[in-house]
Amino acid sequence: MAEIWVFCEETDGAPSTLGLELLAKARSLGEPTVLYAGAGSAQAWETLGDHGAATVLHFDHGDSLAAAPVAAAIAARAGEQAPGMILFGQAYTDRDVAGRLAVRLGLPVLSNAVDVSLESDGTATTRHEISGGAEIAVAAFQAPRPHLAIVRPKSFPAEPVGGSTPEVVAVEIPDVGGAGAVVTERHARERQGPDLEEAAVIVSGGRGLGGAEHYSMVESLAAPLGAATGATRAIVDAGWVPYAKQVGQTGKTVKPDVYIACGISGAMQHLVGMKDAKTIIAINKDPDAPIFTIADLGIVGDVHKVMPKLIEELGGG
Amino acid sequence: MRILVCVKQIPDPANPSRFDPETHLLVRTEDQILDDTDRYGVEMGLRLAEANEGTVTLVSMGPVGRAQGIRQALAMGADRAVMIEDETLAGADALTTARVLAAATERTGFDLVICGPESTDGYSGVVPQMMAELLGVAALTYATGVEVSGDRVTINRQTSAGYDVVTADLPALVSVTAGVVEPRYPTFRGIMQAKQKPTETLEVADLGVEVSVGQEVVSVVPAPERAAGVVAEDEGEGHLLILEKLQEAKVV
Numbered sequence: 001m002a003e004i005w006v007f008c009e010e011t012d013g014a015p016s017t018l019g020l021e022l023l024a025k026a027r028s029l030g031e032p033t034v035l036y037a038g039a040g041s042a043q044a045w046e047t048l049g050d051h052g053a054a055t056v057l058h059f060d061h062g063d064s065l066a067a068a069p070v071a072a073a074i075a076a077r078a079g080e081q082a083p084g085m086i087l088f089g090q091a092y093t094d095r096d097v098a099g100r101l102a103v104r105l106g107l108p109v110l111s112n113a114v115d116v117s118l119e120s121d122g123t124a125t126t127r128h129e130i131s132g133g134a135e136i137a138v139a140a141f142q143a144p145r146p147h148l149a150i151v152r153p154k155s156f157p158a159e160p161v162g163g164s165t166p167e168v169v170a171v172e173i174p175d176v177g178g179a180g181a182v183v184t185e186r187h188a189r190e191r192q193g194p195d196l197e198e199a200a201v202i203v204s205g206g207r208g209l210g211g212a213e214h215y216s217m218v219e220s221l222a223a224p225l226g227a228a229t230g231a232t233r234a235i236v237d238a239g240w241v242p243y244a245k246q247v248g249q250t251g252k253t254v255k256p257d258v259y260i261a262c263g264i265s266g267a268m269q270h271l272v273g274m275k276d277a278k279t280i281i282a283i284n285k286d287p288d289a290p291i292f293t294i295a296d297l298g299i300v301g302d303v304h305k306v307m308p309k310l311i312e313e314l315g316g317g
Numbered sequence: 318m319r320i321l322v323c324v325k326q327i328p329d330p331a332n333p334s335r336f337d338p339e340t341h342l343l344v345r346t347e348d349q350i351l352d353d354t355d356r357y358g359v360e361m362g363l364r365l366a367e368a369n370e371g372t373v374t375l376v377s378m379g380p381v382g383r384a385q386g387i388r389q390a391l392a393m394g395a396d397r398a399v400m401i402e403d404e405t406l407a408g409a410d411a412l413t414t415a416r417v418l419a420a421a422t423e424r425t426g427f428d429l430v431i432c433g434p435e436s437t438d439g440y441s442g443v444v445p446q447m448m449a450e451l452l453g454v455a456a457l458t459y460a461t462g463v464e465v466s467g468d469r470v471t472i473n474r475q476t477s478a479g480y481d482v483v484t485a486d487l488p489a490l491v492s493v494t495a496g497v498v499e500p501r502y503p504t505f506r507g508i509m510q511a512k513q514k515p516t517e518t519l520e521v522a523d524l525g526v527e528v529s530v531g532q533e534v535v536s537v538v539p540a541p542e543r544a545a546g547v548v549a550e551d552e553g554e555g556h557l558l559i560l561e562k563l564q565e566a567k568v569v
């Protein structure tokens with residue numbers, strides 16, 4: 001069976017959900033080995049084992065920025081062990097490592113995949129959403145192995161399978177000289193309310209709210225629903241809300257039961273982050289707004305009229 | 318300080334490109350504009366140049382004979398441009414693009430390279446890291462703030478939780494996220510001057526880069542369709558339709 005490697009970045013002291021999603025996929029394709037970047041812990045190994053990892057290659061890069069040293073260490077290992085495929089998630093550190101690794105191996109990397117499969121001859125094919133998800137392009141690798149792919153979050157469900165603790169191999173981190181960078185401070189924003197990526201209901205706002213001060217309508221609607229609050233890049237760039245709330249291509253990918261889009265036009269880059277919600281509700285005053293093409297319920301109306309009444313109806317405020 | 322900003326010209330999104338069903342190549346429209354994402358890199362480059370007695374050189378690989386987008390960036394204030402145009406680069410993948418840009422960067426000489434995090438049309442999001450690896454320098458990615466002091470560059474690097482402060486020696490590469498600085502609008506004078514600024518046009522042969530194709534789009538299929546929804550005009554009762562839908566979805 002093909003050996004499939006999966007990159008997993010440590011996030012808040014635990015394996016990233018994205019890494020666990022990739023691991024679930026890798027399990028269905030072959031023998032999964034996890035490339036774990038971070039301090040590591042017994043708890044982390046247990047989680048990885050529970051999700052089906054038999055082997056973990058551990059890259060403890062300390063305070064260096066992961067990309068250069070971890071990519072160099074992975075490249076050395078890949079030379080020895082010849083994996084069939086290496087999967088990364090569409091996330092910052094994943095992309096940084098994947099790009100550098102591709103150069104080290106002299107191999108292409110395909111970004112933005114939403115699915116990956118292996119043909120009987122071991123060739124990897126990837127599926128990519130194009131035109132905002134209206135079409136799927138199927139791409140095949142024509143390069144030597146390992147085939148490198150970067151997969152969008154939430155493409156596969158992360159499911160525990162109850163495996164035992166994996167074998168953990170500590171990999172030495174090489175000195176990369178001038179290619180290295182050091183992390184000197186880490187700042188985490190205080191989290192308010194439910195997590196966007198986990199929430200069953202999300203209320204998101206866009207430029208149609210009319211101003212930063214009106215984002216409170218999104219919060220007032222979210223509160224009685226126990227919902228997380230999201231945003232478009234337009235209002236993140238405008239400084240109305242922090243980046244952590246951004247949904248879309250360069251923000252978070254979400255898959256809630258219900259997504260309520262308020263004053264959001266529905267640009268392709270926003271849609272790719274939320275179009276897989278079970279139910280999509282949109283309020284927009286423009287009947288031709290693209291968001292209506294994917295909404296299960298579209299209300300052509302003014303957010304300042306519809307939202308306050310809805311909030312009142314739900315007993316919020 | 319020699320600052321190089323990698324800017325991409327892209328087809329005007331108002332005039333979308335499409336996949337050719339025969340060749341499976343992206344058919345781009347003729348109009349080329351400066352990728353909006355890269356306007357932030359240009360602005361950041363100009364500010365750092367102003368603060369550090371620097372020059373800003375644009376580096377761009379793009380379709381033969383098209384420079385509208387480059388002129389937009391020159392009009393913002395960049396000093397000169399290096400353009401790589403070659404028929405063999407049509408449909409180049411990220412690795413080839415990075416090899417070409419890195420070779421042109423090396424040839425030009427640099428202290429700091431600035432990129433966008435991902436291009437609007439290609440969005441591979443790996444060209445900057447690949448360039449850094451090829452150039453043997455650090456890549457400080459997803460910067461929401463950049464500071465140069467002496468021979469060090471320090472950034473605030475966006476993370477999903479907040480941000481990290483990351484520092485490295487120059488020469489280095491940074492990628493800047495959109496929205497970190499407000500890109501300036503070209504002045505009339507800038508637009509006039511842009512026409513006189515020095516530009517250099519290179520071909521693949523000038524750079525000694527190998528153009529490889531590592532993957533192929535084998536088919537394009539329609540995505541599974543969502544069932545058509547209901548769109549209703551709000552005549553004062555719109556909120557009740559939403560309430561009904563929320564009840565249907567069992568979230569209230």
Ligand SMILES: Cc1cc2nc3c(=O)[nH]c(=O)nc-3n(C[C@H](O)[C@H](O)[C@H](O)COP(=O)(O)OP(=O)(O)OC[C@H]3O[C@@H](n4cnc5c(N)ncnc54)[C@H](O)[C@@H]3O)c2cc1C
Nearest residue numbers: 206207208232233234248249250251263265270285286303
């Ligand atoms: C490389 C790249 C990556 C990107 N990544 C992302 C991303 O991750 N996430 C993202 O969201 N975007 C992203 N974008 C930006 C995206 O292209 C759009 O610009 C953005 O999503 C638009 O945000 P918006 O809907 O809030 O604003 P607009 O497009 O300005 O839409 C506002 C909408 O509000 C409606 N409206 C106005 N007033 C009212 C009212 N009173 N009541 C009701 N409706 C009203 C208008 O009809 C309009 O449809 C990216 C762009 C690029 C180039």
Ligand SMILES: Nc1ncnc2c1ncn2[C@@H]1O[C@H](COP(=O)(O)O)[C@@H](O)[C@H]1O
Nearest residue numbers: 324378432433435436440441442443444
């Ligand atoms: N053809 C190109 N010419 C110049 N810069 C580019 C080109 N392609 C990518 N880049 C740079 O790399 C960044 C990321 O692009 P990408 O990896 O294609 O998503 C862009 O924002 C540019 O700064």
